[in-house]
Structure formats: structure tokens, C-alpha cells
Amino acid sequence: xxxxxxxxxxxxxxxxxxxxxxxxxxxxxxxxxxxxxxxxxxxxxxxxxxxxxxxxxxxxxxxxxxxxxxxxxxxxxxxxxxxxxxxxxxxxxxxxxxxxxxxxxxxxxxxxxxxxxxxxxxxxxxxxxxxxxxxxxxxxxxxxxxxxxxxxxxxxxxxxxxxxxxxxxxxxxxxxxxxxxxxxxxxxxxxxxxxxxxxxxxxxxxxxxxxxxxxxxxxxxxxxxxxxxxxxxxxxxxxxxxxxxxxxxxxxxxxxxxxxx
Amino acid sequence: xxxxxxxxxxxxxxxxxxxxxxxxxxxxxxxxxxxxxxxxxxxxxxxxxxxxxxxxxxxxxxxxxxxxxxxxxxxxxxxxxxxxxxxxxxxxxxxxxxxxxxxxxxxxxxxxxxxxxxxxxxxxxxxxxxxxxxxxxxxxxxxxxxxxxxxxxxxxxxxxxxxxxxxxxxxxxxxxxxxxxxxxxxxxxxxxxxxxxxxxxxxxxxxxxxxxxxxxxxxxxxxxxxxxxxxxxxxxxxxxxxxxxxxxxxxxxxxxxxxxx
Numbered sequence: 001x002x003x004x005x006x007x008x009x010x011x012x013x014x015x016x017x018x019x020x021x022x023x024x025x026x027x028x029x030x031x032x033x034x035x036x037x038x039x040x041x042x043x044x045x046x047x048x049x050x051x052x053x054x055x056x057x058x059x060x061x062x063x064x065x066x067x068x069x070x071x072x073x074x075x076x077x078x079x080x081x082x083x084x085x086x087x088x089x090x091x092x093x094x095x096x097x098x099x100x101x102x103x104x105x106x107x108x109x110x111x112x113x114x115x116x117x118x119x120x121x122x123x124x125x126x127x128x129x130x131x132x133x134x135x136x137x138x139x140x141x142x143x144x145x146x147x148x149x150x151x152x153x154x155x156x157x158x159x160x161x162x163x164x165x166x167x168x169x170x171x172x173x174x175x176x177x178x179x180x181x182x183x184x185x186x187x188x189x190x191x192x193x194x195x196x197x198x199x200x201x202x203x204x205x206x207x208x209x210x211x212x213x214x215x216x217x218x219x220x221x222x223x224x225x226x227x228x229x230x231x232x233x234x235x236x237x238x239x240x241x242x243x244x245x246x247x248x249x250x251x252x253x254x255x256x257x258x259x260x261x
Numbered sequence: 262x263x264x265x266x267x268x269x270x271x272x273x274x275x276x277x278x279x280x281x282x283x284x285x286x287x288x289x290x291x292x293x294x295x296x297x298x299x300x301x302x303x304x305x306x307x308x309x310x311x312x313x314x315x316x317x318x319x320x321x322x323x324x325x326x327x328x329x330x331x332x333x334x335x336x337x338x339x340x341x342x343x344x345x346x347x348x349x350x351x352x353x354x355x356x357x358x359x360x361x362x363x364x365x366x367x368x369x370x371x372x373x374x375x376x377x378x379x380x381x382x383x384x385x386x387x388x389x390x391x392x393x394x395x396x397x398x399x400x401x402x403x404x405x406x407x408x409x410x411x412x413x414x415x416x417x418x419x420x421x422x423x424x425x426x427x428x429x430x431x432x433x434x435x436x437x438x439x440x441x442x443x444x445x446x447x448x449x450x451x452x453x454x455x456x457x458x459x460x461x462x463x464x465x466x467x468x469x470x471x472x473x474x475x476x477x478x479x480x481x482x483x484x485x486x487x488x489x490x491x492x493x494x495x496x497x498x499x500x501x502x503x504x505x506x507x508x509x510x511x512x513x514x515x516x517x518x519x520x521x522x
Contacts, residue, residue, distance in 0.1 A: 177512075177514070216512070220512050222486075222487065223483045223513065226486065244476070248484060254434050
């Protein structure tokens, strides 16, 4: 299982202060820690639209790459900041992400065409809402993959995210089932072995840390793995969840079993 | 997820002694403990063929049913002992189990026809070997379901077990993947929402207890749950694994999420 750290977010004080002072050291340190804890890519969340979006994204991507050789997952709704990140990336970066929302298609499809980056495609409605069920998610996936292929984006670059909604939502329990079902059915519906991911931290949003939240997070991640999930975006500083992701990787890959990961 | 305790085995000293002395109290106590720990059925393993097979099975089933109202899962290769258990059962019992092995078909198919019991069907080769891959398991499932339907056994009574092989086997890692794949594909291949189970303790056979074994067991159980597993036979005195089974049940059922189970 390919693990992306979601820890580099400008909303966190340590990151926000480093950006404000344009001091790369805390960002480098954070990137090194992410890699040590098992990250295989680092999500670079440059935050809300900003006049300095391009410069901030470049600063962050440079700092991460000074510290480690992991790919960056460029997480912004600002197409100019996204392009700045794509230009600064030394390894193949990940665009996080596109969807059928018109502003996302207009902003990011040209970048997906121009740069041979990996591309996260969210199964969101064109109005940005989370679909209610698996059937809608699958229909959106067919539409999104079709639009991207028409535009010449290789489907091998695409990673679909069917959205793990917060369990606290009124229909959160039902959503968890629908997302699982979507993961299970996507390869059949699309007719190829599409890579599927979720952002896991979303699931337990609003819940205090503790053994129940931990059990739910690890169990749902492994269930998604059993349904076919290949990538996950998560808090890399939670060693138990990371251990589960690694165990899913071993148990799902059929290699020789090492008993230590 | 429907959880069956595998703790009532005649090979365990406490059980063996109670059987030898025909003292139902330790069996009753064990059954009560199984229920308290979350068991929804109790596997009654009467051990190797014995001249007193029928009497021992009856003794065990009676003792369990004196103590709790859970269904019994009758686990013997002796058809006469099996029938004694079927006669003694007060709730719908489970026959554990049949397969395409000729002696199993000859011994247990008549009992499955005569008693309206649930029936575990192992996806074993006719020679008793564990299949190497998912394709063979699926072929065996089609053959087994066909044979049972021809004989008038309702497919609603059937629970298929694709065998979770020990990870320590030379091809244990590959087997884990093939079993997962089988669980994922069985409903499609059979064309109905067949119940699927595994015996989980088998997976980590030969490994000492510890955090790695625990992580592997919980992760694989949740992966199977994400692939569609509905029943599991496990050590009910392992609270962490039982908690995972219960979390899989909640996360896979789409009910309102209680955050405590």
C-alpha cells in the first residue's frame, strides 16, 4: 500500500510559522520525520487561495525536496500554485486533485495534459457534493475517466478517490459501506486495474483520540485494503495506523511473509 | 460479522478432563465465558474418531446448551457423532463441515438433507488438499454448490469456507491473497449473496503470541471483511481480534454508528 503523509498542512502552526518566516528548516525537519515514519510521498497542502500561492508552493516543495527524495503530492485549489509546484518537483509529482467540478476541470485538466504527473480524481458531484451511494460514485468515475481520456490524460496516471466521509455525518455509517463497495467495484466497472485511494483522516473527523477511534481507523483501512485500495493519505505520525497500512501491503501482495514490517 | 468461538476443543486439557469425567460444569463455564466475550455460536470440537463419539458429542452439546442459548457448530469427522449433535441441538445447529471429499459427501450430505441445519462447505480438493489459487477455489465452489443443490440442500443454509492457510506455509503469503480474492469473487461467480467464512486461528499457526501476530490477525480479518466475509471462527478469548470483528460488522453494515462495540 502506497502511503502519503497528510502532515504538511499550512493550517498547522509549525508549518504556518515556517512559511511566514520563509524558514525552510522546520519544513525540512517535518519532511525527514515523515519519511522516517514510513511515508512514500508527502502531501504539500498550501492552504487557502493566497496572492503568494505560487511562491509559497515553490518554497514548500523546495524545502521538502531538500530534505528527502519522496514525491510531493500537490494539494491546492489554486491552479497557479499547482503549476508552480509541478515545475519545482524533481520526482514525478501528484496533482491533488481534479473532479468533475467545472472549476477543477478548467484549472487542472490543462496541467494534467502538460505535465506527466500522477493525478488524483475525486468522485465528487459536479456541484462539489459527496455522492450518496456507490452507484453514483461509479457513474461519476466512468464520466471522469472518459473526460480525462478524451483529453489525452493516460489512465495509468490516474488515482481515483471515492471519498471516505466522516462517520459523524448523519449518513456516515451508510457512506462507509458505499465507499467500500465503490472500491470493490471500480476495477470491474472501469475495465482496468485502476488505482484507488482515500484520505483516511476524514473518517474520524470530530472524534477525540482514543482506542475506539484508533480501532475504527485501522479496521476501516484494512477493510478498504481487502476491497482493493492501493493508496492511502493519512497521518504518518500515527504508528498503529501506519503499521496497519504496511500489513495490508504485505498481506495483499502475496510476497514472502517477513513477519516484521 | 457473525462470530463463532473455536475454544471448545477436546484437545484442550480443561475440556478433555471434563469429558473424561463426564463433568458438565467446566463445559458450561466455558460456554458462558464464550458468550460473555461476544460469541454468537460455539464450535463443539469432539476430537478424533472415538468409539464414544456419539455420547461425547451429546454430552458436550447438552452442557453448552445448559449454559447458554447460542447455536452449536458441530465439528467432527464422525457422521454418527454429527447426527447425535444434530439431534441434541435446540437451536438451528451448524454442520462443520462438508467438502467435495467423497467421505465427507457420503457422511454428511444425508445429514444436511435430513436436518435443516446450516452447513459449512470447505473449498478443499476432493483429495482433501488446500487449493493453490483463487481460480481453483471458485471452481470447487461451483461444483460443491451444484452438488448440494442437486441433493435438495438449500443454498441459503450454506456457508462457504475458502480456507485461510497458515502464513508459515511456503506459499502462505500467496495463499492469503488467493483466499481474499476468492472471498471477493464468490458472490459474483455463484450469482447469489453467499455467506463466506474462514477459520482465522489457522492463519498464524506456529507463530508465538505478540504484537506482530496480533496485528496480522486483526488486519487480515478486516481485509477479509472488506472483501465480503460474513462469518468468522476464532479464539473468542482474544479481545482485540473480537473487537476488530465487531468493528468490521458495524463498518460493513451501514447502521448508525455507535462508537462503542
